Amino acid sequence: MTVHFVGSGPGAADLLTLRAVNLLSEVPVVLYAGTYLDADTLSHCRDDAELVDTQHLDLDEITAHLVDAHRRGLDAVRLCSGDPSLYSALTEQTRRL
Numbered sequence: 001m002t003v004h005f006v007g008s009g010p011g012a013a014d015l016l017t018l019r020a021v022n023l024l025s026e027v028p029v030v031l032y033a034g035t036y037l038d039a040d041t042l043s044h045c046r047d048d049a050e051l052v053d054t055q056h057l058d059l060d061e062i063t064a065h066l067v068d069a070h071r072r073g074l075d076a077v078r079l080c081s082g083d084p085s086l087y088s089a090l091t092e093q094t095r096r097l
Contacts, residue, residue, distance in 0.1 A: 013040035
């Protein structure tokens, strides 16, 4: 099981990288910031994907969802706003995982 940290840039569905679109269309679990991303962006996800809106979750709860996906043997995408290496909790999340 792999967790992919994917930046969503400015939040526009048509500005995602090809790699991001491919990952979203393949993975069964996607965690995303609902305050930032819209339905157009999530339309790249596969129809049966488990979508987890993280806008009301703290870091422990987000991590728990990723660990749960791992225990079920499922790949996941953590769709972060902006560039995850600059503007997100990437370090904190990878350290916990």
